[in-house]
Structures are given as structure tokens and as C-alpha cells.
Amino acid sequence: MNDMMKSEYSILPFNFRRLPGQRLLLVNPSGEFIFVSSDNFNDLLNHNLTPQNPVYFELKGKHFLADTDFDFAQEMVATQLRSRKSFLRHFSSLHMIVVTARCNFICDYCHASSAALEQQRADMTWSVAKKTVDLIFSSPSPILKIEFQGGEPLLNWPIIREIVQYGEFLNRFAKRQMEFVICTNLTLLTDEMISFIKEHKIMISTSLDGPKPIQDGHRKTREGYSGYDAFRKNLQRLRDGIGPESGSALLTITRTNLNKLPEVIDHYVELGFDGIFLRALNPYGFARQNIAQLGYSMEEFVAAYKPILRYLIDLNIQGIPFAEYYTTLLLQRIFTAFSTGFVDLQSPSGAAISGVIYDYNGEVYPTDEARMLARTGDKRFRMGHVLKNSYEEIFAGPLVKELVKKSCIEVLPGCASCVFQAYCGVDPVRNYVETKDIVGHRPGSDFCKKNTLILEYLFQLIDENDPDVMDVFWSWITRRPLEEIRHDSSDRNRS
Known part of the structure; x- marks a missing residue:
């Protein structure tokens, strides 16, 4: 496809990681995620993805790209991000x-x-x-x-x-x-x-x-x-x-x-x-x-x-x-x-x-x-x-201000580009214990290793999409009996 035929859309911010099996995991700042093939990933970056490809609308719906509604997409990401940061309000x-x-x-x-x-x-x-x-x-x-x-x-x-x-x-x-x-x-x-x-x-x-x-x-x-x-x-x-x-x-x-x-x-x-x-x-x-x-x-x-x-x-x-x-x-x-x-x-x-x-x-x-x-x-x-x-x-003393300033994962070295950033956190005290520095060396820390390995495994399970596994996961998330989750799943499949 030549430059004159490239699709007209804007790519919104996201991080990515290749999972075992050659699929790529994409996650945006609000925590929305999607799995894509290498071909679709390359097409997205090269503006070769067209509305004829089903993944185009999935990427648009989850705010990885925007065509005619760029401002709306940005506001949706910002709204979801505010929800994730709601613990700061009180x-x-x-x-x-x-x-x-x-x-x-x-x-x-x-x-x-x-x-x-x-x-x-x-x-x-x-x-x-x-x-x-x-x-x-x-x-x-x-x-x-x-x-x-x-x-x-x-x-x-x-x-x-x-x-x-x-x-x-x-x-x-x-x-x-x-x-x-x-x-x-x-x-x-x-x-x-x-x-x-x-x-x-x-x-x-x-x-x-x-x-x-x-x-x-x-x-x-x-x-x-x-x-x-x-x-x-x-x-x-x-x-x-x-x-x-x-x-x-x-x-x-x-x-x-x-x-x-x-x-x-x-x-x-x-x-x-x-x-x-x-x-x-x-x-x-x-x-x-x-x-x-x-x-x-x-x-x-x-x-x-x-x-x-x-x-x-x-x-x-x-x-x-x-x-x-x-x-x-x-x-x-x-x-x-x-x-x-x-x-x-x-x-x-x-x-x-x-x-x-x-x-x-x-x-x-x-x-x-x-x-x-x-x-x-x-x-x-x-x-x-x-x-x-x-x-x-x-x-409101200097220590608390320092902890806040130096524990924003979005700008920490090693975290800013991590695909799991939206789901992870920061442990400045442990960083200090291990390195004598509040920021620490994130990729080499036990905290980072543990969360990276566990999150990678969970996303592999999510990508496999085994109905039994996903039903158990949703029963844990919603604190509802597994049978209720299975009943809801079967109703959705019938509809």
C-alpha cells in the first residue's frame, strides 16, 4: 500500500509486549488491552490498517486509534484513568x-x-x-x-x-x-x-x-x-x-x-x-x-x-x-x-x-x-x-511529598514503557531497602520481577480464553458463585 492510500487515523498512546505464541499485548494508559497479530500490529503502526479489518474497530473501541473522534477518544481514556486514580480523592x-x-x-x-x-x-x-x-x-x-x-x-x-x-x-x-x-x-x-x-x-x-x-x-x-x-x-x-x-x-x-x-x-x-x-x-x-x-x-x-x-x-x-x-x-x-x-x-x-x-x-x-x-x-x-x-x-510534610513525587509509575525509569504499568504499583520503601534509593532499579527488583512474571502468565491465560478459567476469574472478581457466572455466560452465548 502506498502513502496515498494509507488510512487516516491517529494512534493513541500505548505500551506493548510480545507474548509467547507471537501475539502482541497492547495496553493503553487507562488499562484497556487487546491482543493482536504481528501483521495487524505492523499495519497499525504503518497506518495500513483499514476498516475492512475487524481488529480496526476493536482498536478504535478500546481507544488505541481514533479517526473522526480524536477528542472524544482522549476524553474517554482520561475518564477511565481518573477512575483508576480515585484513591487519591479522599x-x-x-x-x-x-x-x-x-x-x-x-x-x-x-x-x-x-x-x-x-x-x-x-x-x-x-x-x-x-x-x-x-x-x-x-x-x-x-x-x-x-x-x-x-x-x-x-x-x-x-x-x-x-x-x-x-x-x-x-x-x-x-x-x-x-x-x-x-x-x-x-x-x-x-x-x-x-x-x-x-x-x-x-x-x-x-x-x-x-x-x-x-x-x-x-x-x-x-x-x-x-x-x-x-x-x-x-x-x-x-x-x-x-x-x-x-x-x-x-x-x-x-x-x-x-x-x-x-x-x-x-x-x-x-x-x-x-x-x-x-x-x-x-x-x-x-x-x-x-x-x-x-x-x-x-x-x-x-x-x-x-x-x-x-x-x-x-x-x-x-x-x-x-x-x-x-x-x-x-x-x-x-x-x-x-x-x-x-x-x-x-x-x-x-x-x-x-x-x-x-x-x-x-x-x-x-x-x-x-x-x-x-x-x-x-x-x-x-x-x-x-x-x-x-x-x-x-x-503534608516533605517526606510525603517526596514519596509522591518519586513514586509515579508513569514516569519511572523502566516503568514508563512497561506494558503492565497500568496494573502495577510502586514500593518506594522496598526500593530503598534493596538499593538505598527510593526510585530504585526497577527492572532488577524482586517487586518488578514478581509482578511482571505473574502478569505475563495471567495474560497468557486470558488470551487462551478457556471458558472454565475465565468463569472462575470472574467469580473471584465479582465475588459471586461460579454457577451464577456460568449461567450468565451461557445466556450471553445463546443471545
Whole structure:
């Protein structure tokens, strides 16, 4: 085709990547995607694509090209992009409070490097707690989620109780959508705690790495008893007192259970959980010290992730509803234009913008990882102190501005041209830990390797378009039963 016959259309911005099988994945800034052949890709770039080719209208409909409606196409992309950035509108909604650094466990992968039981000075005082709650209500966010962390937060139960009651009192006037979560190993749970948790509708998040040998192997109690046995007993007491669905569990993957994930999944199902978060080990605290024994490469992690995702899909097909939460977050970002609210997958970084953590001593940090780093003596990310600084000084100070400025994925080296940019995020604290620089060397980072490999695999599955796989994915995204998704799919096919 000569230049006089070239099609008259404008090519809108997009990034691309060749997937196995020679198909190319194209993604625009708003996250719309399309798979095209090499021939169609070359024709698009050379302005040789014509309306007679069906892919022409698919590219136009998804705003990769525009012919007579260039301004409209730009506005549509901008509207979708605003939806993806909606988490910026209300600022911090997740507020994590470390009510104590003490813990009755000494886990060899503990990110927080917990304090011993006798270190009473590692407990939050009421003066710090009250000021922390006052600061939380200074946030403009219509949603306030207060998450109690430790150490083991139940060791300072009186402060948890006071914070909940004071927060609910303030909310009579503030009228925010308010939630409370306690992250606990469950071993110290009492009947009084269960009654209070039920009365105030507090959510419980606990830890489970697998069956007893795996759980007790890394999560050791300071007093020598089996933490797993206490966990099982109190999980049942919690469910008897509140309901069968009370409590979610968080998995830490070490070298011990990396190749035993089917066994771990089966144990989660056996205990009545309906999902799991496949979380790679983070390089903080004791985990960093013990990385030679506990760690693995991101290539090894994703090599284990791929078959376990297939295992989970098969479980759902067999009638056992069970989701993988990290995959679900990525799928939500791929198939919808809405913000997921997950701090690690935001640009600019969700650090301080979406979530913040208040240490037991009143110091404020943008992420839990930043607080963990401070435990080692490096307070690079200290935002301020609840008793010494105002809300404006803490949340509009130079550190937060620097984090925002240096965590916009759209302009970061190595990210600006990445096809997965719209679905990924930025972790400035981890960049600093690995390279001593907030921006870091993105292509060589574990964060980048993990997300790139997982996203590439997910897009391969999406391109294959297996009906069973896609129905399971949509059941996870929409949180609807698989049978409902299949019924809707069959209705669409008939129509």
C-alpha cells in the first residue's frame, strides 16, 4: 500500500509486549488491552490498517486509534484513568496502630523484629493512643479502617478496647464509614475479648502457614507450647462465638512451604477458609537476617505460583469456592477501571496516601515496612510524632511529598514503557531497602520481577480464553458463585 492510500487515523498512546505464541499485548494508559497479530500490529503502526479489518474497530473501541473522534477518544481514556486514580480523592483510609511491639511468639521470619514479653515499655500508652485516634479523624476520608497490629496486639487488650470505644464515640459526630480489624495469632483470645469483638463487629485477621509441622516450625512460642494447637482451639472458639466466617488468615511463604502449597491450600479448605493470599517473603526484620534459610528467588516463587493457580482453578471447578486474593486484585485492575485500594498496586504509591501506621511510641510511618525498617535503627521514613506534630506537618510534610513525587509509575525509569504499568504499583520503601534509593532499579527488583512474571502468565491465560478459567476469574472478581457466572455466560452465548 502506498502513502496515498494509507488510512487516516491517529494512534493513541500505548505500551506493548510480545507474548509467547507471537501475539502482541497492547495496553493503553487507562488499562484497556487487546491482543493482536504481528501483521495487524505492523499495519497499525504503518497506518495500513483499514476498516475492512475487524481488529480496526476493536482498536478504535478500546481507544488505541481514533479517526473522526480524536477528542472524544482522549476524553474517554482520561475518564477511565481518573477512575483508576480515585484513591487519591479522599487520602488515607487505612490506619494501622501498633498497640504493642511485644509478642508471645518469636517467628524466624518476623518482619517487625518483635520485643520480648517483659518489655512493658513497648506498649502504647493511652495518651499516645488518644492523640492517634484524634489524628485519624483529621483525615478527610469518608472511610476509616483502624487495624490493630503488633507484636501481638492482644497483649495490650485494654488499649484496643479504649481505642474502639473512643473511635466509636467520635464517629457519632463524624459519621464516617468505620471498620476495626485485629491482626492476631489468636493464642491469647479470651471469652471477654470474643464478646467485645462480636459487640463491636471487629474483624479478625490471623496467620496460618499450613498444617501443624509447618506452622510450628517457623512460628515458635516464647514459652515453648504449640502455637498451632492454641490457634486451632481459639479459631473454633471465635467461630462458635461470632460465626463460621469470622476471621481471615494470612499466609507467609518460606522455602519450607513453597513446594507444599497444595497441602497448605487443602488445610485452609479443611479449616473453612474461602481464600488465600499467596504472599512472598519480604526482606525485613528477622526475615532479612534468616534469608539464606527462608528465602528464594522470584523466579522460584512464580514457578510455584503457576501450578498452584491451576490447582485453585480446578478446586473451584470441582465445586469448592476458594479464591487467590493477589490474583483477584490483579484481575480487578485488568478487567475494570476501578481502584483496588491495595497499597502495593498504586501510583503514586499508596504509602501515606492510602495507608499509614502509628507505632506504639507515637512515631508515624507511611507503611508497615517503613516501621519495620525503623526497628533496625533506620528512620529514613519517619513522618512525625503524634504528640509533637500536627496532622498537616505529618501528612503534608516533605517526606510525603517526596514519596509522591518519586513514586509515579508513569514516569519511572523502566516503568514508563512497561506494558503492565497500568496494573502495577510502586514500593518506594522496598526500593530503598534493596538499593538505598527510593526510585530504585526497577527492572532488577524482586517487586518488578514478581509482578511482571505473574502478569505475563495471567495474560497468557486470558488470551487462551478457556471458558472454565475465565468463569472462575470472574467469580473471584465479582465475588459471586461460579454457577451464577456460568449461567450468565451461557445466556450471553445463546443471545
